[in-house]
Amino acid sequence: MTNLNKGLPASKESVPQVHDEKPSTSSTLKLLLGYARPHRLAFVGVAFCALLGISAELLQPLIVQIAIDDHLVKGEGGALTKLGLLYLGIAVVSFVFTYLQNNLLQYAGQSIIARIRKDLFGHISKMSMSFFDRTHSGSLVTNVSNDTETISQFFTQVLLSLVRDGMMLVLIIALMFSLDVELAAFSMLILPVIFIVAALFRSYLRSTYQQARSRLSRLIAFTAENLSGMGLIQSFRQEEEQFGRFTEQNRNYWNANLRQIRSNVLFNRTFDILGNAALVLMVWLGGRAVLGQSMEVGVLYAFVSYIRQFFQPINQITMQWNTFQSTTVAVERIQRVLETKSDVREPEAPARRPFDPQHIRGELDFRDVTFGYRADRPVLKELNLHIAAGEMIGVVGTTGAGKSTLISLLNRFYDVNTGSIEIDGTDIRHIAQSDLHAAVGLIQQDPYLFAGSIVDNVRLFREDITREQVIEACRFVGAHPMVLRLQSGYDTHLSERGSGLSAGERQLISFARIVVFRPKILILDEATANLDSETEKLVQEALTSVSQGRTTIVIAHRLSTIMHADRILVMQEGQVTEQGTHAQLLASGGHYAELYRHARQSGRKQLPG
Numbered sequence: 001m002t003n004l005n006k007g008l009p010a011s012k013e014s015v016p017q018v019h020d021e022k023p024s025t026s027s028t029l030k031l032l033l034g035y036a037r038p039h040r041l042a043f044v045g046v047a048f049c050a051l052l053g054i055s056a057e058l059l060q061p062l063i064v065q066i067a068i069d070d071h072l073v074k075g076e077g078g079a080l081t082k083l084g085l086l087y088l089g090i091a092v093v094s095f096v097f098t099y100l101q102n103n104l105l106q107y108a109g110q111s112i113i114a115r116i117r118k119d120l121f122g123h124i125s126k127m128s129m130s131f132f133d134r135t136h137s138g139s140l141v142t143n144v145s146n147d148t149e150t151i152s153q154f155f156t157q158v159l160l161s162l163v164r165d166g167m168m169l170v171l172i173i174a175l176m177f178s179l180d181v182e183l184a185a186f187s188m189l190i191l192p193v194i195f196i197v198a199a200l201f202r203s204y205l206r207s208t209y210q211q212a213r214s215r216l217s218r219l220i221a222f223t224a225e226n227l228s229g230m231g232l233i234q235s236f237r238q239e240e241e242q243f244g245r246f247t248e249q250n251r252n253y254w255n256a257n258l259r260q261i262r263s264n265v266l267f268n269r270t271f272d273i274l275g276n277a278a279l280v281l282m283v284w285l286g287g288r289a290v291l292g293q294s295m296e297v298g299v300l301y302a303f304v305s306y307i308r309q310f311f312q313p314i315n316q317i318t319m320q321w322n323t324f325q326s327t328t329v330a331v332e333r334i335q336r337v338l339e340t341k342s343d344v345r346e347p348e349a350p351a352r353r354p355f356d357p358q359h360i361r362g363e364l365d366f367r368d369v370t371f372g373y374r375a376d377r378p379v380l381k382e383l384n385l386h387i388a389a390g391e392m393i394g395v396v397g398t399t400g401a402g403k404s405t406l407i408s409l410l411n412r413f414y415d416v417n418t419g420s421i422e423i424d425g426t427d428i429r430h431i432a433q434s435d436l437h438a439a440v441g442l443i444q445q446d447p448y449l450f451a452g453s454i455v456d457n458v459r460l461f462r463e464d465i466t467r468e469q470v471i472e473a474c475r476f477v478g479a480h481p482m483v484l485r486l487q488s489g490y491d492t493h494l495s496e497r498g499s500g501l502s503a504g505e506r507q508l509i510s511f512a513r514i515v516v517f518r519p520k521i522l523i524l525d526e527a528t529a530n531l532d533s534e535t536e537k538l539v540q541e542a543l544t545s546v547s548q549g550r551t552t553i554v555i556a557h558r559l560s561t562i563m564h565a566d567r568i569l570v571m572q573e574g575q576v577t578e579q580g581t582h583a584q585l586l587a588s589g590g591h592y593a594e595l596y597r598h599a600r601q602s603g604r605k606q607l608p609g
Contacts, residue, residue: 028331031338032151035112042108046101050164053097056090058171061305063087068298101164109155117148120334126433128344129413133373138221143337146216147330154327158320165313172310179303180295183285187307190278194271194314198321201267206325208263212256213329219249271318275311282307344415346433353430357438360424361389362520362551364410369419371409379405380574382419389424392552394562396595397571403555406571407523410553411440423521441519445526447510449501454483454490458512465516473515477542479508504539511542522552559599568592 036043067083124140176184226233226242233242286303289295347353364387372378379402387393395403408414409421412428420427428436449457458473459465471490474480482505486492494500501509514522524543540561543554556562563582570578570585570592578590585592 028328028335031331031335032154035115036108036155039108039111042104046104046108046160047163047167049097049101049104051167053094053101054164054168054171056094056097058168058175058306058309059090060087061302062175063090064305065298065302068296068301102160105160106156109152109159112155113148113152116151116334117144120144120148120337123338126342127340128342128415129408130343130373131340136217136221138219138224139217140337141220141224142213142217143334146213147334150323150326150330151334153323158324158327161313161316161320165316168309169313169317172306172313176303176306176310179299179306180286180289183282183289183303186285187278187282187310190274193274194318197267197270197274198318201263201270201321202325205260205263205267205321206329208256208260209326210329212253212260213326213333215249215253215256219253222246222249267321268318271311271314275314278311279304279307344412344433347430351430352432353426355423355426355431355435355439357435357520358518360439360520362439363387363389363424364521364551365420365422365425366406367420367422369409369416369421371405371414371416373414375417378417378574380409383575385569385576387551387553389551390549391567392547392554392565394565394568395553395555395571396557396559396562396568396592401571402574403571404525405574407442407525407553407555410521410523411442412436438517439519440521440523441514441517442523442525443507443510443514446503447506449494449506449509451495452493453488454486454492454494454509457494457509459516460513469516470512473512474508476515477508477511477545478538479505479512479542482508507539508542511539511546514546520550522547522550524552524554524556526555526557559596 063083063086067080072080121144124144173184173188176187222245226246233239283304286295286300290297290300364385366383366385369380369383370378371380379400383402383406395406397403409416410428412421412433415429420429422428423431423436423439431439450461452461454474455467455470458470467490471480474483474490483490483492492500543552543561554562554565562568566581567579568582568585569576570590572591578585578588578592580588586596
């Protein structure tokens, strides 16, 4: 079964940050080439179409030059109609091949980005909980959305510019030298200046983009966090405080964006000035040559046309420099995520044990288990625990005693530091995680519901589970009357997190999931903590139904939830200090008896006398 809304460790703040090394430029290019390789034929087609389209475009000034020097200057207009039709035909050819080039490139580029998004999301979904403990969700959202869009711009803009404008530049230089070697040589003097300016701007453009992306990630993370906790913010009247903090984050991003924009404008306008200066110089030199009758007017026209086009591809390529820098940073960020290894690894073939989730007994053994979210702060200390198949276990204890850690380890959200956890005698580290999660079902204090219908949320969008199975599961746990009261019944569309349902109704849907997915081991982590006594009774009845034939572990603050368990464990400081039935623990007069007396005196638990 898929375990949703996995809880973070109680000591999450103690998890150290991991600072991954920055990927090298060569590895970044290797990653991009790896994704581009399956589309190499499309890129060959792009290059071929670009060459034909550019060639047709660059022939146009030559046709005008022929019309001027060979016909207009001599007063001969007979061939002008043919030259005009030829000019028009070449323009059509240029249009057709440019259209094909753009469509091929868009198809290849969007296919690559779709594959990157798919791989990135799949990789993130397989990471262990420790990865999410140290990684902001806003940063991951930026990776999947903004960073992939930036890489998309590389394939649809930067790569197109490199191919098309690169070819155009080479062909223009060849045509310029064929028209006039001296003027062409003067034009080449500007190239070293261009390279120097590009080198000077390179690191500055990169740093401005990195700063803007970093501040955007923080802004997204802050916004997501506040939207999730809006109820708490409003209940404690923190709207103005949080608005002030958001304003500060927004201002920081605004400043970084302005800095990036200013650097891009300065970079691009510098090249505009260089191009205009070169054009003026060429017109002046060419004009003197025409007046000196060492150059024909048509040749000067063609040369001026080419010199304007000469700086156009250079300008286009340099204008893409900031996009290229953005792409490099985006790929590095994505590569850093893709290269992050999960702390919880799938067992390799030699170590993997055969495991059928639907035909296990459900016997559990914790053998000398020691675990801490930090090595120097163990939460569980040499814990030994045996749970028989089909046994219902209640677990109580103070906050930080290790209750939730116990179930996190059983679900293998984390791996034990020492010792082992076994199901039917098989170490869970030797079980494929898909099989383990199919065997262990988890219901948490606040079950997660997705945007979708009741049917979709019970079967978690799996089409192989029929609507009839969903309805039968809801009948079994007592959720059917509640669903029928909704406006559209089982087709009622829920908003994110199921905000239209009460806490108890959401819990009943999570119990129906258990029935549908049929895990042999069931874990409830504070599943009744936020329920009123009447709703708790409904959930308790559902628990009684779904726990039949399953090994069940119930973690609860409300002792009424676990009083009828086969065995109750009392945890303190990572150890099981007491265990037994409700009656046995009361008779022993230990910590459990103290908790029970306190619950009765508080008058909140409706415990029997």
